[in-house]
Amino acid sequence: xxxxxxxxxxxxxxxxxxxxxxxxxxxxxxxxxxxxxxxxxxxxxxxxxxxxxxxxxxxxxxxxxxxxxxxxxxxxxxxxxxxxxxxxxxxxxxxxxxxxxxxxxxxxxxxxxxxxxxxxxxxxxxxxxx
Numbered sequence: 001x002x003x004x005x006x007x008x009x010x011x012x013x014x015x016x017x018x019x020x021x022x023x024x025x026x027x028x029x030x031x032x033x034x035x036x037x038x039x040x041x042x043x044x045x046x047x048x049x050x051x052x053x054x055x056x057x058x059x060x061x062x063x064x065x066x067x068x069x070x071x072x073x074x075x076x077x078x079x080x081x082x083x084x085x086x087x088x089x090x091x092x093x094x095x096x097x098x099x100x101x102x103x104x105x106x107x108x109x110x111x112x113x114x115x116x117x118x119x120x121x122x123x124x125x126x127x128x129x130x
Contacts, residue, residue, distance in 0.1 A: 005045040006076065010116050011067050013037060013050040019115055020046060023090045024078060067116045069096070075119040083108050083124035090122070
């Protein structure tokens with residue numbers, strides 16, 4: 001059996017918790033140790049790890065954490081019923097909408113970044129006619 005969690009580094013745990021709770025309705029499940037909060041929404045468990053800006057990302061690199069917008073080939077796709085409502089909540093909470101592609105027949109998509117520079121997409125569920 002495989003269980004999946006997604007972990008996201010944030011510079012401030014309370015700010016990270018507020019963003020993912022308020023925008024995507026994640027509920028706090030536990031705080032197993034200081035600097036870690038486990039959240040759950042639907043079938044996704046999300047671990048937020050408080051890691052200060054400028055701290056080393058690994059002992060094997062000189063790279064340090066930075067929370068300005070950065071590119072990575074890994075991001076989260078949130079599939080939503082009402083893209084514009086969730087997009088409004090996200091941008092009000094500090095996210096940036098970088099591109100919005102309207103396609104009502106196939107589902108619209110918004111390419112965004114959270115307040116910590118991590119990319120994510122909002123993908124609208126396609127509404128089928130009865």
